[in-house]
Amino acid sequence: xxxxxxxxxxxxxxxxxxxxxxxxxxxxxxxxxxxxxxxxxxxxxxxxxxxxxxxxxxxxxxxxxxxxxxxxxxxxxxxxxxxxxxxxxxxxxxxxxxxxxxxxxxxxxxxxxxxxxxxxxxxxxxxxxxxxxxxxxxxxxxxxxxxxxxxxxxxxxxxxxxxxxxxxxxxxxxxxxxxxxxxxxxxxxxxxxxxxxxxxxxxxxxxxxxxxxxxxxxxxxxxxxxxxxxxxxxxxxxxxxxxxxxxxxxxxxxxxxxxxxxxxxxxxxxxxxxxxxxxxxxxxxxxxxxxxxxxxxxxxxxxxxxxxxxxxxxxxxxxxxxxxxxxxxxxxxxxxxxxxxxxxxxxxxxxxxxxxxxxxxxxxxxxxxxxxxxxxxxxxxxxxxxxxxxxxxxxx
Ligand SMILES: Nc1nc2c(ncn2[C@@H]2O[C@H](COP(=O)(O)OP(=O)(O)OP(=O)(O)O)[C@@H](O)[C@H]2O)c(=O)[nH]1
Ligand SMILES: [Mg+2]
Numbered sequence: 001x002x003x004x005x006x007x008x009x010x011x012x013x014x015x016x017x018x019x020x021x022x023x024x025x026x027x028x029x030x031x032x033x034x035x036x037x038x039x040x041x042x043x044x045x046x047x048x049x050x051x052x053x054x055x056x057x058x059x060x061x062x063x064x065x066x067x068x069x070x071x072x073x074x075x076x077x078x079x080x081x082x083x084x085x086x087x088x089x090x091x092x093x094x095x096x097x098x099x100x101x102x103x104x105x106x107x108x109x110x111x112x113x114x115x116x117x118x119x120x121x122x123x124x125x126x127x128x129x130x131x132x133x134x135x136x137x138x139x140x141x142x143x144x145x146x147x148x149x150x151x152x153x154x155x156x157x158x159x160x161x162x163x164x165x166x167x168x169x170x171x172x173x174x175x176x177x178x179x180x181x182x183x184x185x186x187x188x189x190x191x192x193x194x195x196x197x198x199x200x201x202x203x204x205x206x207x208x209x210x211x212x213x214x215x216x217x218x219x220x221x222x223x224x225x226x227x228x229x230x231x232x233x234x235x236x237x238x239x240x241x242x243x244x245x246x247x248x249x250x251x252x253x254x255x256x257x258x259x260x261x262x263x264x265x266x267x268x269x270x271x272x273x274x275x276x277x278x279x280x281x282x283x284x285x286x287x288x289x290x291x292x293x294x295x296x297x298x299x300x301x302x303x304x305x306x307x308x309x310x311x312x313x314x315x316x317x318x319x320x321x322x323x324x325x326x327x328x329x330x331x332x333x334x335x336x337x338x339x340x341x342x343x344x345x346x347x348x349x350x351x352x353x354x355x356x357x358x359x360x361x362x363x364x365x366x367x368x369x370x371x372x373x374x375x376x377x378x379x380x381x382x383x384x385x386x387x388x389x390x391x392x393x394x395x396x
Pocket of ligand 1: 007009011012015016026029030031032034035078080119225226228251
């Protein structure tokens with residue numbers, strides 16, 4: 001799973017990315033600070049299964065604090081998008097290609113209104129952040145449309161002559177976006193499109209593109225810079241103007257400051273929490289900075305919103321569930337790590353899907369699964385539930 005971070009220049013994408021990953025990257029108050037994409041791991045949080053089982057886990061990847069388990073999810077931070085990016089404006093559409101395989105997009109918006117559409121800093125509120133929503137959506141749609149249309153007219157005629165069905169052609173042309181034949185077929189049925197695809201108008205093709213984008217790249221809006229006075233009012237306007245979107249208020253800069261302070265041992269801060277605990281004497285400047293965050297962000301919004309956003313993206317929008325592999329008699333792996341893994345699967349996945357995720361051999365030799373909490377035997381079609389701990393019994 002890969003989550004793309006997008007938005008106009010200077011809206012806070014890299015700050016948001018760094019607050020999620022603590023990677024050492026460039027953050028700067030000017031447009032196009034980021035040129036090459038940054039890739040790293042964020043973490044979604046769930047109540048760990050270790051508490052229910054009376055053990056303390058020891059994750060192989062990710063981490064667990066106070067029985068809150070953090071499971072890695074790959075994220076990519078790309079260069080800023082400006083109007084006309086799909087035609088090569090700004091840094092061109094090279095970085096749009098960096099997003100091909102993203103399963104979802106987080107659109108970071110500078111809700112303070114202090115930067116214009118090109119990301120130039122205005123020093124005061126002078127841009128309406130509501131305008132940024134549609135522009136980004138349009139750029140992404142135009143980009144995908146361009147890829148389909150590049151060969152559409154020629155290929156559609158040739159395909160019709162050999163009676164190639166439209167869904168096959170669409171899947172072939174949009175394979176870079178992970179559009180499978182099954183998905184293309186389903187979308188065409190949903191839209192009730194005629195099989196005579198040489199007769200589709202350009203508007204019809206755009207309707208299809210929008211449906212492909214919605215399905216393969218759902219967007220969640222991060223209304224950033226909530227710590228700036230006036231940003232909250234813009235967040236409320238955003239929410240009212242775009243009810244079809246999940247809009248989450250965040251302060252990426254506050255999250256970054258808290259995580260860095262925690263990393264250096266000054267405070268105890270669990271990502272997603274609405275408070276922190278001071279562990280070491282702080283300088284006046286540190287104290288002032290942390291007090292500001294406490295009063296203007298944590299107390300006001302119940303957190304910085306960053307963890308809530310990534311959790312909401314993965315569990316509510318992408319509809320993933322977290323499953324722990326474990327044995328009824330043994331919760332540790334060969335290195336003694338207790339509940340070492342946690343996998344994110346699509347809602348509706350079965351015990352057999354889970355076996356396949358761990359290893360195809362486990363699935364091939366599947367005998368049964370066991371619910372480690374209840375010790376009940378489960379068949380291969382058992383629909384997994386979020387936070388299940390499952391043992392797979394296999395002949396291989
Ligand atoms: N007040 C405030 N400023 C922020 C916040 N997040 C980011 N910024 C500031 O916004 C400016 C741009 O941040 P970046 O993270 O470099 O923005 P970007 O979107 O990656 O920019 P490009 O790479 O140029 O597209 C910097 O000065 C950040 O400190 C926030 O939550 N609050
Ligand atoms: Mg950047």
